[in-house]
Amino acid sequence: MKYAYYPGCSMECNAAAYELSTQAVAKSLDFELVELEDWNCCGATEYFSQDELTASAVVARNLALVAPEMDQLVAPCAACYCNLAKVDKMMGEDAEMNGKINTALKAGGLAYEAGRVKIRYLLDVIYRDFGEEGVKAKMQQSLEGLRIAPYYGCQAVRPIKREDDTEYPMQMDELFSWLGAEVVDFPVKAHCCGGHMTQISEPQAFEMIRRILQSAVDYKADMILCMCPMCQLNLDGYQSRVSSYADKEFNMPIIYFTQMLGLAFGLNPKDLGFGKELVPALPTIEAKLK
Amino acid sequence: MSVQHVAEGISPFLKELIEDTPKGERIMHCLQCGSCGGSCPNSADMDHTPRKLFAMIMANQRNEVLAANTQWCCVSCYLCTTRCPQEIPITDLMYALKRMAIAEGKSGGTNAPALAKTFTDLVDRYGRSYELGIAGLYHLLNRPVAMAKMGPMGLSMFAKGRMAILPTKIDKIDQLQAIINKARELSK
Structure with a gap:
């Protein structure tokens, strides 16, 4: 299997563990992620608060870069997925915007026909295209003994109502049940991590992060698995500051679902980017894994 | 619309x-x-x-x-x-x-417009977002006190190799800028 691949800016550095483990897991499952040549930033949430049309054109350049022989584009980051999928959908529904976006693309010698490429997020690709049988066939190490909280965040499951429930998604839950882990019925699994609010209003952001960490503690999870670089950064990077804010010592490892998947596939933790998280995950895993 | x-x-x-x-x-x-x-x-x-x-x-x-x-x-x-x-x-x-x-120059008492502007300007210039650039430019100009508090976390991120010192620029930045300029013209 071959998919066009849009890594997104975070994967290059901040979420290097996600990129490493994504590539390693793809190799195990024997699918190829063909990186878009010279892709640009999706604009995150920031560009859309500046200029709707320009933000959409910036996103659409990436859609136009998908090679003609490819018809599926995979994004690991929820925010990138959301922007790519939203702009594609909007171009299909709004002829006026579609015309303007393509006029802008033409200034760069590009064009995009709405709906030509199916935009997907990585978890959905692994869950749907490989399924229980495909994933279990690669399992080398059962995840029995680990209690994990699956965290989906917002923008993979919303607003595009397509792959999973918008408030109670189950793909990650099922994926890790197949691998023997005990999956917590995590009530905040599709709540917001605070997004860019850490940069604007710390009390607001820290409260949103605290609710998620506290829920994982309440449900006695050993760690939280996430699928978005922004979520990982907020829950892991800001965890010590949220501990001070909440006057409570959180020590909750936050890793990407692909890292845990790689461990189940028998891959070396070093090749999966373990050690890049600020709250170390391996000691917990080693202590709990049977 | x-x-x-x-x-x-x-x-x-x-x-x-x-x-x-x-x-x-x-x-x-x-x-x-x-x-x-x-x-x-x-x-x-x-x-x-x-x-x-x-x-x-x-x-x-x-x-x-x-x-x-x-x-x-x-x-x-x-x-x-x-x-x-x-x-x-x-x-x-x-x-x-x-x-x-x-x-209208209104911000509801927040720095959010400044963050959006910093982010957007960096994308226009490099074609990629650049975390250190955002952290540096935005915080230095708008929230120097908060920046000081973020220091230890920033250092940890550096130590873990999770923050790039230099921005990445896409090859065809001229193409992206031509698209951006056209879109801006159309959205006026």
């Missing part, structure tokens, strides 16, 4: 907002049920919840709406949007209100 079925004589501000939001005309169907504010993780900090804000928009209270912090509390989690029984694209309306507020 069609306003053809929007009655004449409605609030000019409502009309303006509809024209600036994809599927914005759905706001006409607001039932004032409050599902949006009840779903929002940040509604407690809002000057006005979305339900009230929409009523103010209908009443043409342009200045009060654009001065509010409501739109800046929105982190685009889309929970209100997927829950709205009338399929109003509330998150997209919040984006439109952010754009209008920025155009």
Whole structure:
């Protein structure tokens, strides 16, 4: 299997563990992620608060870069997925915007026909295209003994109502049940991590992060698995500051679902980017894994 | 963005907002049920919840709406949007209100417009986002005290190899900028 691949800016550095483990897991499952040549930033949430049309054109350049022989584009980051999928959908529904976006693309010698490429997020690709049988066939190490909280965040499951429930998604839950882990019925699994609010209003952001960490503690999870670089950064990077804010010592490892998947596939933790998280995950895993 | 079925004589501000939001005309169907504010993780900090804000928009209270912090509390989690029984694209309306507020120099007392500007300028220049650039430029200019508090975390991120010192620039930045310039011209 071959998919066009849009890594997104975070994967290059901040979420290097996600990129490493994504590539390693793809190799195990024997699918190829063909990186878009010279892709640009999706604009995150920031560009859309500046200029709707320009933000959409910036996103659409990436859609136009998908090679003609490819018809599926995979994004690991929820925010990138959301922007790519939203702009594609909007171009299909709004002829006026579609015309303007393509006029802008033409200034760069590009064009995009709405709906030509199916935009997907990585978890959905692994869950749907490989399924229980495909994933279990690669399992080398059962995840029995680990209690994990699956965290989906917002923008993979919303607003595009397509792959999973918008408030109670189950793909990650099922994926890790197949691998023997005990999956917590995590009530905040599709709540917001605070997004860019850490940069604007710390009390607001820290409260949103605290609710998620506290829920994982309440449900006695050993760690939280996430699928978005922004979520990982907020829950892991800001965890010590949220501990001070909440006057409570959180020590909750936050890793990407692909890292845990790689461990189940028998891959070396070093090749999966373990050690890049600020709250170390391996000691917990080693202590709990049977 | 069609306003053809929007009655004449409605609030000019409502009309303006509809024209600036994809599927914005759905706001006409607001039932004032409050599902949006009840779903929002940040509604407690809002000057006005979305339900009230929409009523103010209908009443043409342009200045009060654009001065509010409501739109800046929105982190685009889309929970209100997927829950709205009338399929109003509330998150997209919040984006439109952010754009209008920025155009009027209003920020609801937050630094959010400065963050958006810093981020957007870096994308225009390099084609990629650049975390250290955002952290440096935005915080230094807008929140020097907060920047000092973020120091230890920044250092940890460096130590873990999670923060790049230099930005990445795409090869065809000229192509991207040509697209951006054309889009800006069309959106005027």
